[in-house]
Amino acid sequence: MFFVQGAWPVPDVNEPYYLGKALHFWNPHWAAGDFFLNTADSHKVFYMAFGWLSLWLSLPVLAWVGRILTWALLAAAWQRLSMAAVPRRWFSLLTAGLFVLLLDRCQMAGEWVIGGVEAKGFAFVLVFLGLAELIDGRWRRVWPLLGAAAAFHVLVGGWSLVAAGIAWLLSPTRPPLRSMAPGLALGFLFSLPGLIPSLMLNWGTPAAIVTEADKIYCYGRLLHHLVPLRLPPEYLLRFAGLAVAWLILSRFVRGNAGLRRLSGFVLGALVLLVIGFLLNCVALLPACEARAAGWLKLYWFRLSDVAVPLGAALMSAGWIADLLDAGSVAKARLGVGLLILAIGGGSFQLGSRLTEWNAPPRSMEDEVDPVAWRQACTWVAQSGKIPADACFITPDESETFKWFAHRAEVVNRKEIPQDARSIVQWWRRRWEIHSIDGTEDSGWFATLADAGVDRLKKMGAKYHAGYVITVAAPRLDLPVAYENGAYIIYRL
Numbered sequence: 001m002f003f004v005q006g007a008w009p010v011p012d013v014n015e016p017y018y019l020g021k022a023l024h025f026w027n028p029h030w031a032a033g034d035f036f037l038n039t040a041d042s043h044k045v046f047y048m049a050f051g052w053l054s055l056w057l058s059l060p061v062l063a064w065v066g067r068i069l070t071w072a073l074l075a076a077a078w079q080r081l082s083m084a085a086v087p088r089r090w091f092s093l094l095t096a097g098l099f100v101l102l103l104d105r106c107q108m109a110g111e112w113v114i115g116g117v118e119a120k121g122f123a124f125v126l127v128f129l130g131l132a133e134l135i136d137g138r139w140r141r142v143w144p145l146l147g148a149a150a151a152f153h154v155l156v157g158g159w160s161l162v163a164a165g166i167a168w169l170l171s172p173t174r175p176p177l178r179s180m181a182p183g184l185a186l187g188f189l190f191s192l193p194g195l196i197p198s199l200m201l202n203w204g205t206p207a208a209i210v211t212e213a214d215k216i217y218c219y220g221r222l223l224h225h226l227v228p229l230r231l232p233p234e235y236l237l238r239f240a241g242l243a244v245a246w247l248i249l250s251r252f253v254r255g256n257a258g259l260r261r262l263s264g265f266v267l268g269a270l271v272l273l274v275i276g277f278l279l280n281c282v283a284l285l286p287a288c289e290a291r292a293a294g295w296l297k298l299y300w301f302r303l304s305d306v307a308v309p310l311g312a313a314l315m316s317a318g319w320i321a322d323l324l325d326a327g328s329v330a331k332a333r334l335g336v337g338l339l340i341l342a343i344g345g346g347s348f349q350l351g352s353r354l355t356e357w358n359a360p361p362r363s364m365e366d367e368v369d370p371v372a373w374r375q376a377c378t379w380v381a382q383s384g385k386i387p388a389d390a391c392f393i394t395p396d397e398s399e400t401f402k403w404f405a406h407r408a409e410v411v412n413r414k415e416i417p418q419d420a421r422s423i424v425q426w427w428r429r430r431w432e433i434h435s436i437d438g439t440e441d442s443g444w445f446a447t448l449a450d451a452g453v454d455r456l457k458k459m460g461a462k463y464h465a466g467y468v469i470t471v472a473a474p475r476l477d478l479p480v481a482y483e484n485g486a487y488i489i490y491r492l
Contacts, residue, residue: 001093002071002114005100009361010063012116016363016403017415018043019062019117022051033391033464034408035429039417040201045151045193046119059403066117074114074121077128084132085259085314086321094336095313097343102309108239110225111305123153124306127160131310134164134265135258139175140183147187151194158195159272159303161187166271167264173257201419213420214293216427221416226296229280243270243308249315252322259318262311269307276300366397368471372486376469377404379482380489386481391465393456393492395448396434401469410463433459447471453478460492467491 011019024030024037025047031037041047050069054062078099082092103113113124130145142164150157168174177184202210218226228236246266253259276296283292316339323332360370367373380386381404391408394401399414401407411429433451436442445451448470451459456468456476468476468490472483478490 001096001100002075003068005104006067006071006114006116008116009359010060011361011363011400011403012063013363013399013414014118015063015116016400018046018119019051019054019059019066020402020415022047023054023059023062025051026055029388031402031406031408032389034402035411035422035426035463036415036417037402037408039422040197040419042197042201042418043119043153043194044197046122046153049122049152050117063117070117070121070125071114073125074128077125077132081128081132081135082314082317084135085262086317088317088321088324091317091321094339094343095317098313098316098339099309101343102242102312103306106238106242106309107305108231108235109228109299109301109305111302113306120153120156123149123156125149126152127156130160130164131262131265134167135262137173137258137261139168139180143180143183143187144190145187147190150191154191154194154198155299155302157191159269159299161191162272163265163268163303163307166268167261170264170267171261202421205420209424210420211290211294213423214297215290216423217416218293218296219289220427221413222297225299225301227280227283228277228301229284239305239308242312246308246312246315249312249319253315253318255322256318259315262314266307266311269304272300273304361400363399363403366399369486372484373398373400374404375484376482376487376489377401380405380407380469383482386467390467391463392489393433393448393459393463393465393468395470396430396444398469410459410465429463432462447474449474449476452476456490457492465492 020031021037021041021043024034025041025044050066053065057065075096078096079092082095086095100114103111113121115121126145126149130142130149133139133141133145143161146157146161146164148157149160202213223230250259250263250266279292279295279300282288283296316335320332320335320339323329323335360367364370364373377400380390380392386405386407388407391410392401392405394409394412396411396413398409398412401409401412410433411426413430415426417423417426431440432438434444434448436445448456448468453476456478460466460468467481468478469487470476470490472486472488475488476490478492480488481491482489
């Protein structure tokens with residue numbers, strides 16, 4: 001089920017970002033002069049635990065190995081979680097299908113769990129296992145598992161720890177804090193490999209640079225994840241409807257102590273969401289916009305996008321199980337039938353996935369001609385005519401140049417660094433190369449060719465780039481290294 005949901009053609013949107021970083025972590029000579037790859041690493045546990053495979057596997061194979069590993073671990077963890085919530089055979093398939101459906105169709109801020117390879121996939125495996133222990137009331141095991149999740153992805157694990165803390169506070173049968181001290185201490189220790197690199201990202205950076213970077217991060221690049229009042233209204237409404245449905249379902253299963261504890265976790269995630277909305281309201285005040293960005297960048301909505309679909313899926317199965325226990329077999333069968341129809345019609349995407357196997361990956365949707373783009377990049381990698389340490393000026397919307405060409409690039413829109421100094425540099429590089437007069441107050445060139453020969457030569461000299469790859473028209477008065485009808489590679 002998870003395979004069908006996540007099996008987009010390689011590479012998916014975030015895989016060049018994460019796997020490129022992982023490969024460079026283990027082989028610094030790969031695309032050695034690339035700006036993004038040489039910025040600070042914030043997911044070192046992921047790179048260390050998984051990236052070493054890049055020494056033997058090509059990037060596409062690495063992506064598929066990582067996907068299958070992540071999906072298998074997620075499936076095992078989900079089965080453990082589902083059985084803890086509703087201990088009935090085969091119900092884990094029902095809950096997994098409903099979770100996939102609701103997560104895909106009712107998320108608010110663009111969060112996902114089942115997809116390409118990145119750090120948060122492994123983090124959610126540990127979150128699911130931690131929630132299974134929470135449902136079973138084994139609180140001392142919850143904290144180490146969520147702490148380990150924070151090691152892989154500090155925000156996924158960190159916010160899960162906060163939500164679990166709220167669930168503990170709301171639990172009428174919570175164990176005393178002193179009895180959980182060993183588990184809490186272990187969870188803190190496990191989280192340090194993810195927490196320390198994140199805290200060190202901006203260590204010693206002037207406050208003015210951090211503030212500028214926060215504004216770029218929140219309002220310039222990641223509005224679709226961080227600023228809810230700028231999201232499409234239908235996204236907010238569908239999520240609100242799901243939250244109401246979860247609340248109603250939670251009333252039906254009040255007799256289940258484990259699901260009550262899970263409700264506390266979901267409620268904790270919604271508390272974080274409310275805080276994020278309040279911060280967004282504060283950001284509407286001009287005097288507070290910059291300061292609010294420093295808080296909004298913490299992804300207050302990431303956990304609720306997952307927790308509410310998770311809670312609704314497990315609560316639905318719990319309600320059906322209660323009907324069966326009460327002897328209401330007909331009603332239970334009706335409920336199961338309706339859920340299966342909903343899952344089959346709304347979530348299983350086998351038909352669309354089969355038609356997409358010959359389509360370009362989602363990471364190449366912005367290319368004028370994805371096939372020609374891949375041919376041009378592959379020529380760079382395989383022709384032997386481009387030095388291994390060459391650097392390219394590439395189109396701003398390109399995401400897969402390094403994936404296919406194995407060469408450095410100056411900058412692109414997707415690959416935003418994580419430390420403040422690099423974020424500011426990334427932003428300025430984009431404007432210098434791609435805006436009409438090199439400032440934020442002007443418009444953007446339609447293509448790199450519109451920048452003109454003098455501008456490209458100047459940018460090439462400044463950023464040590466010896467080549468430009470752009471669309472074939474309009475042509476530039478520069479030496480041509482390669483062309484295929486849709487794209488041209490010029491020598492600078």
